[in-house]
Amino acid sequence: MGKVPAGEAGLRLIHLDADLAAIDKPAGLLVHPSSLDAHETHTAVDLLERQLGERVFPLHRLDKATSGVLLFARHAQAAREHGQAFEAGRIRKQYLALVRGWPPEAGEIDYPLARDPELPSAGQPRVAALTRYRRLACFDWPFSVDGRHPSSRYALVEVDPLTGRRHQIRRHFKHLAHPLVGDTTHGKGAHNRAVAQWLGVSRLWLHALRVELPGGLSIEAPAGAEWAPLLS
Template sequence: MLHLDTDLVAIDKPAGLLVHPSRLDAHEAHTALEMLERQLGERLLPLHRLDKATSGVLLFARTAQAAREYGQAFEAGRIGKHYLALVRGWPPEAGEIDYPLARDPEQPSAGQPRVDALTRYRRLRCFEWPFRVDGRHASSRYSLVEVEPLTGRRHQIRRHFKYLAHPLVGDTTHGKGAHNRAVAQWLGVSRLWLHAARLELPGGLRIAAACGPEWAPLLG
């Protein structure tokens, strides 16, 4: 557990754990919500989502009033969300991705209404690893980036970096299978390389989750 007070509880969600029951994973019996409610002996209300494959800070409200207040803060963009991601290629040193996204990422985009989506990023490190994925090049390039989604659309980071032509490594939906497999073999870990590192809440509260040991080769 990362944080506990009268209104909020935050945990460091491991990759592979659902936040709450979902029709997309109807067979999955264990969720972060169910496990934490059992541990605390009370009903909790999820305040935001993390994809099943994403690790890091996950926040729940302990009361209906807290859920309303912090839910409104998330909706208004008053809660800072900071992620780390490994992406294919070397994007610019910093930038913003301002690209509207289809409302439902599980459905074909054609014909769907699009909603505003804005993501800010900063490149932290560049890697050139000595294995071939593209037949034209003897090595392959990747980058560690810090990402701040300024809106809260589903799969926003993953879809925005696909749009930028620098998809997240390990993303089986929006990424590149050949790169996913090559990096998994190189690092010895198969996962979506996306970690919710820090939340910054109104009033100055900051909740952070350290990266797991598999991130060590990327952090230096």
């Protein structure tokens, strides 16, 4: 990996070579300008371009609330080549997520999704979407969200989205009836608030842990300190 400039913008660069740059995106940072967050003045694209002093091309998306590996091309040819690799499913992405309940130890969610998650699903064409997951840990925490149960169950899962639909992981785990904790759109507010109080952190519990590219290059962003109670 080449020398990583510190840069006044302060983004944490985790990979830099002639073709690619990758950052460990913090939760709460937009990838690029969006009409849904028109008030936001800082985006990962803008900050990284100022940090490197050059134009960059985002190769995939992370939701604003998601943290972790975010990959950019440094020139148009790399953007084309790696964009085609993403489209062909030749680039593997792996995530960590905290979900409500205890899903099976491993599984595959093969469920078509409406193309635009910002619009009502009814009437939209659906596109194929496939997610694999593996359960890493189960938690039974001593607080009640549902009056029928004295405690509440959650699980840490490792997730591999095999297609790249918008909000795919969040929507697939909602379909599985194990929504992500901290998901204000597809999750449950009572659970989000209870876990935030228990762990002392309010966030969407979704982290892009690793991106693996053709040729053997693997770029990883270890989960932040707030994940330590879930990983120990």
